[in-house]
Amino acid sequence: MSVIKYPRSFSHIGITVPDIEKAVKFYEEVMGWYVIMPPSKVKKESDTAIGQMCIDVFGEDWEEFEISHMSTSDGIGIELFSFPNGKKEAPDFNPFNTGLFHFCVQDPDIEGLTKKIVQHGGKQRMPIREYYPNEKPYKMVYVEDPFGIVFEIYTHSYELTYSSGAYQE
Incomplete structure (x- = not known):
């Protein structure tokens, strides 16, 4: 039997939040994510598939x-609990x-996105930094949403940012 080697795609991430209505509002208004399924209750019941x-x-x-389901513009799912x-x-x-x-x-x-996050109750955890100062416009910053969940923002794709050897001399 041969082993097929290929990278798997990223489907979704699950995030637990304290208030689902506030989280959906933040991620929709600030991040622009689409609401696929508005907040819904799931009950513990063994006679339904989801239960x-x-x-x-x-x-x-x-x-x-x-639970609520959202999506980024490139189809990555955000599952809020x-x-x-x-x-x-x-x-x-x-x-x-x-x-x-x-x-x-x-x-x-x-x-602009960092400012919007802060204006909506989040935090900027560091200054915006350049990976290749005065050479390429690739920037990054760590922020957090109003619930304390840390995430990062890049200006360019992951491949572009690291293909040039960001940490190599």
Whole structure:
């Protein structure tokens, strides 16, 4: 049997938020993401496909939660969850531990998007930086949404940013 080697595409990311209505509003108004499915309740019930899948994933210690599906302009899914009994404060930022560190979005108007995030209750975590100062216009910045979820903004694609050897002398 031969092994087929090819890169898999990215489908979606799931993000737990404290208030699903506020999160959908933020991501729709600030990030421009499309609402595919507005906030809906999912109940723990083993006689529906979604209920059984959620029991498989979350176990038995829950009764219901809210979920919404959004999409970026390039078809990447954003699955938002809000659990009534979960912690509602921002997660600890600790990139040194194993786990999801951040996700990244792309916008050529990095300054405008960063300003909009801050105006809507988010934070700018660092100055906007250039990967190749005075050579190429590739910029990046780390920000966080109003719920404390850290993400990054690039001005250019991942391939363009790193294909030139960003860290090589």
